[in-house]
Amino acid sequence: MNASANSVIVMNGVSKAFGPHVVAKDLSISVSKGEIVALLGRTGAGKSTVLNMVMGNLRADSGTVRVAGLDPYGEFKKLRGKMAVSFQQDRLLPWRTAIENVELGLLILNISKAEARKTAKLWLARVNLADAEDKYVHELSGGMRQRVSLARALAVDPELVLLDESFSQLDHVTSKALRADFSKVAREFKKTCLFVTHRIEDAIEMADRVLVLRPGAGLCLEERVAANVREDEAARAALHDRIAAAMGDHGE
Amino acid sequence: MENTQTKSDIRVAQAPANVPNAEARVKSDLIPTLVVSAxxxxxxxxxxxxxxxxIIPAPAEILKSAWQILSRxxxxxxxxxxxxxxxxFFAMGIGVLFGIIMGTLPKIRPYLRALVIIDTGIPALSWMLVAIFWFKEPEFRIFFILSVILIPFYALNIYDGIRALPKEWVDMIESFRPNRWQVLRYLVFPHIVPYIFLTTKSIVGYAIRMAIFAELVASAIGIGAQMNLAQSNFRIDQIFAWTLLLVIINLSLQAFVAMLEKIALRYRAEASVR
Structure with missing residues (x-):
């Protein structure tokens, strides 16, 4: 894996085990600035472990993890404002309205209330929720909640956006629309993204590059997704099959 | 790399939350309460x-005494x-503070929890008798008695509330790298508001009883002292009248707290069980 000065995430020879169970073995990954990378794998392949190490929630047993040049576990607080996460569940706070949820990260970064409100409005409009800013969480649909969650992550203008199966709990139509919206916004604002998914379609649809992890085997496929693959049915099907084979099943 | 800065601060145990709907309960309780009263x-x-x-005065006699009490x-x-x-309010403030300390500072938790648990084991009567020895001023006696009796309710319920804080929310807010105060402000405080209301509603009746009891033994003015006087004068009609007024005060306070709860927790979805 070629890590350059342009890399936002660099994992070098990383291993992680929980007791006797090895979930990551000598793993080397890098994600460049502005790149959207999908991390695929079956359950137990170590995707969430990798994501948690990048987030700074877990410490690697060996090897190094760097995000924007910093150790995300040891220098947890120094990454303040440089990274944002969108989770599988929306994790919105029910006592805050949609716009107040989007403001949350901004307020934590000590941005003034007025400025936070202005930025939150802008991001809610970008995810097509300008009309829902004063609604409470229970008044929003699943898709709307996930849009708010994405707006909350993007509003802090992070160098790196991490997506943890963010679209997997939505129905197919909503998920597809949201993926398209997210890709558009991420590319427009040149965000670096690492997203974890078990859905091959999501990865092909959104990513510039696909990484496949296999339980016990570590990184077993790394493939760039050419722009024409998304339009070319045959090329798309071929890539789908290669990823599925690397994952060790047929995916979804 | 050495751990120069470690991932935070707020560490909470997990347990399921269950906060009932206040408004629905108040409405559904109203008619049965009126029927039972009649x-x-x-x-x-x-x-x-x-x-x-x-022994038992007629309701009209009780109402007449109640009117005399209200006017005089x-x-x-x-x-x-x-x-x-x-x-x-003092017990609420201190109890919430204790609950937050227990919920967020694992090193202090066992000691503070032990103190609160020991307090719950001391009978109210013991506190009342001790207060008479310790304080000359009746106001201090009653304040002390009520405080030491009520603080553990808030402390333990708020602690339970913090334990019920979903780990997903803690992870979410931590992904923005907040400081300890921001975690408390944006996550912990709003999360424990329903528990403060729940505790207040649960203990209002008990607090009134304890206040009356404390006044009975430690003061010459107040409802408890007047009930003591009525008993000395063999005025059972007045005892019934004071009791009636206390029930009304209790129900009014419950309704007032429920109304405040409805305003403060307007973000919650209304749910009903078929």
Whole structure:
């Protein structure tokens, strides 16, 4: 894996085990600035472990993890404002309205209330929720909640956006629309993204590059997704099959 | 790399949350409360035909005494109310503080929890007798008694509330790298508000009883002291009248807290069970 000065995430020879169970073995990954990378794998392949190490929630047993040049576990607080996460569940706070949820990260970064409100409005409009800013969480649909969650992550203008199966709990139509919206916004604002998914379609649809992890085997496929693959049915099907084979099943 | 900065601060145990819907409960309780009240009045009326009035006075006699109290002794109701409010808010403040400390500072938790648990084991009567020895001023006695009795309720319920904080929310807010104060402000404080209301609703009745009891043994003014006086003068009609007024005060306070809860927790979805 070629890590350059342009890399936002660099994992070098990383291993992680929980007791006797090895979930990551000598793993080397890098994600460049502005790149959207999908991390695929079956359950137990170590995707969430990798994501948690990048987030700074877990410490690697060996090897190094760097995000924007910093150790995300040891220098947890120094990454303040440089990274944002969108989770599988929306994790919105029910006592805050949609716009107040989007403001949350901004307020934590000590941005003034007025400025936070202005930025939150802008991001809610970008995810097509300008009309829902004063609604409470229970008044929003699943898709709307996930849009708010994405707006909350993007509003802090992070160098790196991490997506943890963010679209997997939505129905197919909503998920597809949201993926398209997210890709558009991420590319427009040149965000670096690492997203974890078990859905091959999501990865092909959104990513510039696909990484496949296999339980016990570590990184077993790394493939760039050419722009024409998304339009070319045959090329798309071929890539789908290669990823599925690397994952060790047929995916979804 | 050495761990120069470690991932935070707020560490919470997990447990399921269950906070009932206040408004639905108040509405569904109203009609049965009125029916039971009417039945009790009927029973007292019938009983008053068969026993002397110094045992069970007629409802009309009780109402007449209640009116006399309201027109002549309202200052005692006011005094008790003020004592109750001050002690309740003080207990709420200290209890919430203790609960937050127990929920967020694992090193202090066992000691503070032990202190609170020991407090719950001390009978209210012991505190009342101790207060008479310790404080000369009746106001301090009553404030002390109510505080030491009520603080553990808030402390333990708020601690339970923090334990029920979903780990997903903690991870979400931590992904923005907040400081400890921001975690408390944006996550912990709003999350424990329903538990503060739940505790307040649960203990209002108990707090009134304790205030009356404390006044009975430690003060010359207030409802408890007046009930003591009524008992000394063999005025059972006044005891019934004070009791009636206390029930009304209790129900009014419950309704007031439920109304505040409805305003403060307007973000919650209304749910009903078929």
């Amino acid at each position: 039945l009790l009045i009927l029973v007292i009326q019938i009983a008053s035909f068969y026993v002397p009035s110094y 002794d309202a200052n005692h109701i006011f005094t008790t109310g003020i004592r109750l409010f001050i002690a309740l």
